[in-house]
Amino acid sequence: MAAHRPKVNQHVKAALYEQAGRKCANPGCPSILLELHHIREWHVYQTHDEAHMVALCATCHDHVDRGDLHISDDDLYHWKGIPRVTRPTAHLFVEPGPPPALLLGSICCRGDSGLTVFDLSGSLRLGFVVRDSDIMLLALRVSDLEDNLIVEVVDGYVRSQDPRIELEHRPGRVTARRVSTVKVMPTWAKLSLLAADARCRVEELPVLDLHVLEPGLVRIQGIWMERDKGVVITEDRLSFLHRDRPHPITIMGAGKKSVLHFAGPVSMSLFKLN
Ligand SMILES: [Zn+2]
Structure with a gap:
């Protein structure tokens, strides 16, 4: 027995x-x-x-x-x-499929061989390249307001060494959340987001959330801030913020069917922030 x-x-x-x-x-x-x-x-x-x-x-x-x-x-x-x-590390694999795209809020940005959505300072940028039909997010960093690196993405690997950040992951999805106080957004930026959408739960927004929805399609949410400007992507909108403007410039679409197709080189950003 x-x-x-x-x-x-x-x-x-x-x-x-x-x-x-x-x-x-x-x-x-x-x-x-x-x-x-x-x-x-x-x-x-x-x-x-x-x-x-x-x-x-x-x-x-x-x-x-x-x-x-x-x-x-x-x-x-x-x-x-x-x-x-x-150290918390998560790998994000994206099954190859039709021309790859990023879903940013409710608008889809597509680039056949890659795309830089925005580039704030060379390191605070968002985009992807296609290598051997694999979709790879561009080296991507998220920093707090004191310029400490809190999350980074390199070749599909998401890492955080900051104890104030928790990485939750399962295959196809990685979320970086704040577990204790970490300043990722200045007050003017919070007010700006709330001015555009009073229901926005600013304190609960993930620092970074990457979610593979379909082959070649990754949904991205996150917060990328510099002192005077930044980009915030929430579930339904892509917002460009500037300290001199009380309201963000917000782009909304109808989900993955609303496509911005970028035909330029990967080295050029789709959106310029001045
Ligand atoms: Zn093994």
């Missing part, structure tokens, strides 16, 4: 996830959906011993037992020993 197998203790599970850097322990694998593997098989040892367990994704787990490119126990112990700095 099979022995009763108790659940793995939550602390052991958390420690093993942390040890693997909250991703598959295989240094060649980006997956973040994890399961635990017993290097010393349960049916022989009948113990959930942290020292002989490792966090792997289902695919790598499968390769431990099967496959021509076998993963050995030596590999697994080696992977367990890799020192890892856990």
Whole structure:
């Protein structure tokens, strides 16, 4: 008769996830959906011993037992020993499809080989390029008002090292939220947004939200601010703000059917902010 197998203790599970850097322990694998593997098989040892367990994704787990490119126990112990700095990282994959586009509020911006939507200061910019039919968001940074980097996107990887920011992610969606006070918008900008839309819940807007809706289509919300100007994208609108203007310039459409098609080079911005 099979022995009763108790659940793995939550602390052991958390420690093993942390040890693997909250991703598959295989240094060649980006997956973040994890399961635990017993290097010393349960049916022989009948113990959930942290020292002989490792966090792997289902695919790598499968390769431990099967496959021509076998993963050995030596590999697994080696992977367990890799020192890892856990910093929240999420990868956003976009399935290739029709000409790629970004849905910004309720307007869709399309560029066949890429597009820079705006470029505030070289680093505060939004856009994408198409590489080998993969859609890649341009190097994208979100800073607080003291110019501290709080979230960045590089080659589809979303990272945050700021403890005031929480990255929530599942395949196809990454949201960066403020968990404690972090100033991302000056008061004049909040007033400007409220002047245009009194129902806007300014304090609850995500710092950055990336959501793959369809092959080639990513919905983006976020806050990009400099001292005197900025861009805020909410669920239904794309707003350009300037300190000298009490109201933002707002662009609204009818959703993904409203398309702005940009035919210029990726190096040129669709919107200029002066
Ligand atoms: Zn893996």
